[in-house]
Amino acid sequence: MHTPVAVTQAALSELQAAKCDSLVAIGGGSTIGLSKALALRTDLPQVAVPTTYAGSEMTPILGETSDGRKTTLRSYKVLPEVAIYDVDLTLSLPPGLSAVSGVNAIAHAVEALYAPDTSPIISLMAEEGIAALGRALPRILTAPSEVAAREAAQYGAWLSGVCLGSVAMGLHHKICHVLGGTFDLRHAETHAVMLPHVVAYNSVAAPAAMARVANALKRTDAASGLFALNRALANPLSLAELGMPREGIAQAVEQVMKDQYSNPRPLEAAALQSMLARAWSGEAPRGE
Numbered sequence: 001m002h003t004p005v006a007v008t009q010a011a012l013s014e015l016q017a018a019k020c021d022s023l024v025a026i027g028g029g030s031t032i033g034l035s036k037a038l039a040l041r042t043d044l045p046q047v048a049v050p051t052t053y054a055g056s057e058m059t060p061i062l063g064e065t066s067d068g069r070k071t072t073l074r075s076y077k078v079l080p081e082v083a084i085y086d087v088d089l090t091l092s093l094p095p096g097l098s099a100v101s102g103v104n105a106i107a108h109a110v111e112a113l114y115a116p117d118t119s120p121i122i123s124l125m126a127e128e129g130i131a132a133l134g135r136a137l138p139r140i141l142t143a144p145s146e147v148a149a150r151e152a153a154q155y156g157a158w159l160s161g162v163c164l165g166s167v168a169m170g171l172h173h174k175i176c177h178v179l180g181g182t183f184d185l186r187h188a189e190t191h192a193v194m195l196p197h198v199v200a201y202n203s204v205a206a207p208a209a210m211a212r213v214a215n216a217l218k219r220t221d222a223a224s225g226l227f228a229l230n231r232a233l234a235n236p237l238s239l240a241e242l243g244m245p246r247e248g249i250a251q252a253v254e255q256v257m258k259d260q261y262s263n264p265r266p267l268e269a270a271a272l273q274s275m276l277a278r279a280w281s282g283e284a285p286r287g288e
Helices: 005-018 029-042 095-114 120-142 147-166 171-183 187-202 207-217 222-232 248-256 269-281
Strands: 023-027 046-050 061-066 069-074
Touching: 005 029, 005 061, 023 029, 029 046, 029 061, 029 187, 061 171, 069 171, 095 120, 095 147, 095 171, 095 187, 095 207, 095 222, 120 147, 120 207, 120 222, 171 187, 171 248, 187 207, 187 222, 187 269, 207 222, 248 269
Parallel strands: 023 046
Antiparallel strands: 061 069
16 A cells, blocks of 8 residues: 555566566556556556556556655656556455545545636536446445446546546645555545545635535535445544554644645644544544
8 A cells, every 4th residue: 555665666676577568557546556656667658457446547646655654746657548447347346445445536526626726627527526426336335236336436436536637636635645654544444534524624715616515415515425425335434443543643733734735724733633633533524
């Protein structure tokens, strides 16, 4: 997970010894992330075949971890030249993993709605992506082999990945990168836990974006609607479930306040501390 630089270096040695002329990544965001890290260092062409809903195959973004710190970069050197979507390859993705992976994709679309460089086209794609995933994920939980539901989720993930690759990331992605890199928390589960809380934090500063999220989910409120979706999908609701120590909250806040991403609401340490405390314990999201 989180594309450790040491793993990339080991893979690079294998690649060079085999004199590879291309990269084929079959799997989820971690697999495709390793391919991207290798492409960054070699400029080899990539074929990405996603089997989850991470959306990484559609972005020029790479997150790498070294010494407990995750950093991200944007470069078209890491954008796969080809992405192949084959719904049959997603049918064996366990329902629980499908659910957290899908909410991870929703997070990409949500942040695209309030990004400073969003556009009407990206906003349309984001709302459509959220709606497609919001419909598909509960169905996958009850009928994991239903091709129509899997196709809808893959469509939503593609839309959300395009959105993430087209705009600047905000607080949600920043905080998930910090939590994942520092505490080695599982990527999709961390996104699922944090999304309702970050949406609540930003709700007053981005009302139009939040209205579109709520509309896509057919809910009256974006943050509570996302929290309810997590409940319905039996997703983890707390950072404690993922293995984060409570005493890590202050450390996470300190790191989030450094090298800040663009965000509709300014980052306030005290408010972030309260938000992370609620996320750690699994409380319902609350704006303040």
